[in-house]
Amino acid sequence: MANPRLEERLLTAEEFYQLPEPEEGGKLELIDGRVMHEMPVSSEHGAIVMLLGRILGTFVAAHKLGRLMSKTGFLLRRSPDVVLAPDVSFVSRATITERGLPREGWVPYPPDLAIEVVSPSNLDVDVAYKVEQYLNADVTRVWVVRPRTKTVTVHLPDHTARTLLPGNSLTSQDAGFKQPGFELPLDELFAEDF
Numbered sequence: 001m002a003n004p005r006l007e008e009r010l011l012t013a014e015e016f017y018q019l020p021e022p023e024e025g026g027k028l029e030l031i032d033g034r035v036m037h038e039m040p041v042s043s044e045h046g047a048i049v050m051l052l053g054r055i056l057g058t059f060v061a062a063h064k065l066g067r068l069m070s071k072t073g074f075l076l077r078r079s080p081d082v083v084l085a086p087d088v089s090f091v092s093r094a095t096i097t098e099r100g101l102p103r104e105g106w107v108p109y110p111p112d113l114a115i116e117v118v119s120p121s122n123l124d125v126d127v128a129y130k131v132e133q134y135l136n137a138d139v140t141r142v143w144v145v146r147p148r149t150k151t152v153t154v155h156l157p158d159h160t161a162r163t164l165l166p167g168n169s170l171t172s173q174d175a176g177f178k179q180p181g182f183e184l185p186l187d188e189l190f191a192e193d194f
Contacts, residue, residue, distance in 0.1 A: 008034075010032070010033025010034065010080050010081075011030060011033050011034070011035065011081070012033070012081050013030060013075045013078075013081040013083050013106055014105075016028075016030045016035065016081070016083055017073075017105055017106060019035065022037055024039075024040075025039075025040040026038050026039045026040045027071055027085055029073075029083060029084050029085055030081055030082060030083040030084075031082060031084075031129075032080040032081075032082060033080030033081055034080075039121065041117075041119055042119060042120075044147055045087075045117050045119050045147065048117050048145060048147060048189065048190075049070060049087045049088060049117055051189060052087075052088045052115060052117075052145070052184075052189070053068060053070055053088055055184050055188075056068055056088065056090065056175070056182075056184075059177075059179075059181070059182045060090065063177075063179045063181075064093060065090075065092060065093055065177060065178075065179060066090060066091050066092040066093040066094075066095065066096055066112070067090070067091050067096060067101065068088065068089070068090050069088070069089050069090075069091070069111075070087065070088055070089070071085045071086075071087065072085060072086075072089055072107060072111075073085045073106040073107065074086070074089065074106060074107045074109070074110055074111055074114075074137075075106045075107065075108050075109070076110055076133050076134065076136075076137035077133065077136070077137060082133055082137075083106050084114070084130060084133060084134070086111065086114040086115055086116055086134075087115055087116055087117045087145075088113075088114075088115040088117075089111035089113060089114050089115065090111055090112050090113035090175070090176075091107070091111050091112055092112045092178075095109070095112060110134065110137040110138055110139045111139060112139065112140050112141070112176055113139070113140065113141045113142075113143070113175055113176055114134045114139050114141075114142050114143070115142075115143040115145060116130060116131075116142070116143070116144050116145065117145045117147065118144060118145065118146045118147070118148075120148065127144060131144060131155050134155075135155060135157060135159055138157065139157075140156075140157055140176040141154060141155070141156065141174065141175060141176040142154075142155040143155075143170070143174070145189075147190065150165075150166050150186060150190040151163050151164060151165055151166075151186070152164045152170060152186060152189070154170070154174045164186055165186070166186050166187055166190065167186070167187065168185075168186055169183045169184060169185045169186065170182075170183070170184040170186070170189075171183055
């Protein structure tokens with residue numbers, strides 16, 4: 001009997017785009033040509049994503065810095081293809097001007113900022129894999145938000161990282177914004193009075 005693993009056909013980003021939405025919800029990503037399904041997220045996860053979107057979005061819009069998105073697919077690598085959809089992403093005005101921003105399909109280049117909010121069901125090895133894929137694709141900043149520990153780890157292009165704790169704030173430098181003035185206290189991000 002043939003080994004089904006050896007017969008597995010890897011999908012391209014274009015084939016992946018044609019797949020239907022999962023009936024049970026959640027999101028799909030393409031990892032090394034293989035479809036990976038993530039279950040729907042908790043209320044805490046969703047609330048943090050919305051808060052990040054609101055606070056970052058207000059700053060980005062006020063300074064006309066670019067486009068903030070959620071769950072948007074970015075084609076990070078070919079052969080085998082990798083398409084990741086960060087919980088929140090930012091593409092700068094300069095990048096959009098230079099490369100365009102398609103209305104349909106995956107964005108054919110990496111975001112400037114990718115934010116992943118970690119759910120209890122996420123394995124550390126999977127989160128580390130995503131961070132590595134983002135950095136290898138030249139994403140300038142990657143945030144890993146961990147609600148359980150109330151920390152945010154900011155990953156830089158040189159593969160160094162620093163972890164912010166309660167009492168610390170995320171800044172324009174942490175987001176890779178050229179515009180100074182952005183500040184998000186972690187105590188506000190992880191406030192439980194929603």
